[in-house]
Amino acid sequence: MIHFDQVSKRYEGGHEALSQLSFEVPTGEMAFVTGHSGAGKSTLLKLLGLIERPSHGVISVDGRSLAKIRHSGIPKWRRHVGMVFQDHRLLLDRSVFANVELPLAIGGIARAERARRVRAALEKVGLLAYERQLPATLSTGEQQRVGIARAIVARPALLIADEPTGNLDPQLAVEIMGLFGEFQQVGTTVLIASHDLPLIKRMKKRVIVLDHGRLVADLAAQEVL
């Protein structure tokens, strides 16, 4: 379970990105975080990925306070969190296979097992045939799917995605969201930041609405129209 308790984040310079934010996401749930640009969606995900630390409040995941994770423990934590970014963050000089393999190589997984898992993840996102290609030779949607394969290949307990469909056409965006839905079905907690309201409505999942860093609505799946 993800638990935010009175979490605030103030950046250097005084900008308050999040203000006394409290909510919970049970294990295995899929939820959207939405709001206008600057609402604090990305900051919220950065706090979960330990890219940023909160200024106030407590964040815990499955009962473990993230504040207790020291700097040296951050890599290990990130291996349990799959992260998908709007700009994909792929290594352009390495093949699709090598990109997806990264979290497993970092985690010290044996080569044969890595190959099996990478191929399974690529098959899942429909890119098995592209494993030897460089990311630059793929379309934006395909690159995003490589990013998703990389995020899920290590079977993370928590999957967070920041505007994963930002650059995609509506049809591809629905397909990508469908993929996230499938990961939720196998027990992964999925948290997606998006401002694509039509898509969010279509997915019929819980929606957390932020405005200027504050929680303004927390809609259950059945409340989403």
Place this chain on the structure above:
Amino acid sequence: MNTVPETLHVPADAPQRNIHSRGNRFASWQEHHRWSAASSLRRLASRPFGSLLTIAVMGLALALPLAFYLLLGNVQQLGRALGQSQAISVFLQPGRTASQAQLLAQQLGDRPEVAAVVVKTPQQGMDELAQMQGFSGALQTLDDNPLPYVLQLQPRAGVSALALEQMVADVRTLRSVDLVQDSGSWRQRLDALLGVGNRVVLVLASLLALAALLVVGNTIRVDIASRSEEIGVLLLVGASGAFVRRPYLYAGIWYGLFSGILAALLAVLIELALATPVAQLSQAYDGKLQVGGLPPWLLLAVPLVAAALGWLGARLVSAWQLRKAV
């Protein structure tokens, strides 16, 4: 895209002991070392001009102290050779007999500082003077031979200037000795100069090693800066600092190793270039001067030490640079 492959059905918290075993981790760690070593070498090869320039600068920096070391070693040899040719002349009191001269020669020859003693009779001295231009006429006017017996002491190789000075002082106190001519002060000055030279080589080697360290450090710094995006991605997917640093440390080792090899080659070339003039100088000293080359262990040690320097430079810079990363 609609079917979930079997491998992804496993819950995230499922036991993974079989694939996360210590053996697997070690094998994976070894594999990453191999990959880092190979990929860093490929990166060096992918920009040959820049890499060669760095290696050349480092190689020259490391070759300089080697060249000085070589020069100093040969000056030391020269000093010894000159020292040997500078015998100490002991002039006995006039009127001393041949047997007294032989007895004293035997006594002095037993001293540990002395390698050999040559006794020159007054007649030999007179003959040497007669051979000198302008003396023959003057010598004919003498009724008696006024020259004394002279003992020429050859100092033993490796004896310190201080020990020789002490011996000369002892010889001067002997009753049968009239005068002692010694080049001890010359030897002392040479020893002092060589001492300064040794210190200069040491300081120079330290400074140039530091320069090599900075060259590697700066090269790695630029490399890291140009790959900051990649490093950011690696850190985001859970790479540790050690994992990210590894290729850069290998790059430092390669730079060091290659520049060390270059420095050793340059030192050998300098040695070969010096061989002919030193051999000519040696002939001038009856072959007493030996050409002193760099010992093989030093030539082997230079690339290894340089590789360690490269690693250290890369380690310091990468630790500093990565601290600023995500």
